Amino acid sequence: xxxxxxxxxxxxxxxxxxxxxxxxxxxxxxxxxxxxxxxxxxxxxxxxxxxxxxxxxxxxxxxxxxxxx
Numbered sequence: 001x002x003x004x005x006x007x008x009x010x011x012x013x014x015x016x017x018x019x020x021x022x023x024x025x026x027x028x029x030x031x032x033x034x035x036x037x038x039x040x041x042x043x044x045x046x047x048x049x050x051x052x053x054x055x056x057x058x059x060x061x062x063x064x065x066x067x068x069x
Contacts, residue, residue: 003067010063014056021052 025048034040 003063003065006063006065010059013059017052017055017059021048021055 028034028048029041029044034044
């Protein structure tokens with residue numbers, strides 16, 4: 001697969017990941033046990049805000065692989 005195709009598919013995958021991750025984060029943030037505590041909310045938002053990077057790293061690494069010669 002050429003790098004241009006991988007970048008297109010990877011971009012779509014990253015957009016889907018960001019959309020699903022944010023929707024899941026918004027859903028979890030509304031749970032009563034989390035919404036009632038400021039400290040829990042702060043921890044949750046830090047973890048949720050940085051947590052999408054772990055599943056995104058393999059996608060980006062796959063996108064940037066050089067073409068086979």
